Amino acid sequence: MKVTYRPIGSIHSPFTDLKDMPIQPTREASDPGIAEVLPEFAAGLKDLEGFSHVILLYHLHKVRRVDLAVTPFLGSESRGVFATRAPTRPNPIGLSVVELVRIEGNRLYLGNVDILDGTPLLDIKPYVPEFDQPAAARAGWLEEARGKVRSAKSDDRFR
């Protein structure tokens, strides 16, 4: 079985190379960006402006391989890819929770992005704490890396 999607737009960011990108959209290491939807989908953005954050789903279009075992940026041990956010996944779908600053027409101005310029956008969802925020969450092997993520940057390991 195959599933086929067509991008609804694309992401504009200052990051034109996988190297030196922030690994997540945290304030210290990342920069503002724009998610632009195709004009035919702009009507779907109605009412989104009241949300402070959105969830972006996008196609990691520069990833050329699948690795089930990866050594992530945070840490030195090999981990199962589904226990990481590494891009070399069987289906390279990226997910970022980003701050929505404002909307102008078909463009969403985003506070912080960790996404490569030109990345095809698949979906935009409103971030809803009641749906998306568990009361207490434990981050497995990443617990020990907490605090490092805000300044960590990408290199070319997943190219």
Place this chain on the structure above:
Amino acid sequence: MKVTYRPIGSIHSPFTDLKDMPIQPTREASDPGIAEVLPEFAAGLKDLEGFSHVILLYHLHKVRRVDLAVTPFLGSESRGVFATRAPTRPNPIGLSVVELVRIEGNRLYLGNVDILDGTPLLDIKPYVPEFDQPAAARAGWLEEARGKVRSAKSDDRFR
């Protein structure tokens, strides 16, 4: 441009009909479920067990149309589809943050699911508060619906 993915497995749940499903994986209205990955991808689950929650991405395979304006379960006004979690999106990708109870081989036992039985699974990501949980989030038009979501159930409006 088209993007093609192949499901990594499927989701097993008590929900065999879109009608009467919980609309989100909140404890009161939902039931335990299982995410089963194909044996070839089981190695990618290594180290996931330490996480209390996972993010599931899946293909909403029963959705047959796109509506840019929808009247969601929570509320009576028409909203832009990207300001809702309705399934009639240009790319019908579902996202749920669910509790991970345990892993046995290639099966993830999940605390609460809001997903139709047999739904094709596209990706599993660890839920990491530092990546996925903004410090303060405002839920736009959904603010007034907070509290209703825990008991709300689906009907056949998005069939």
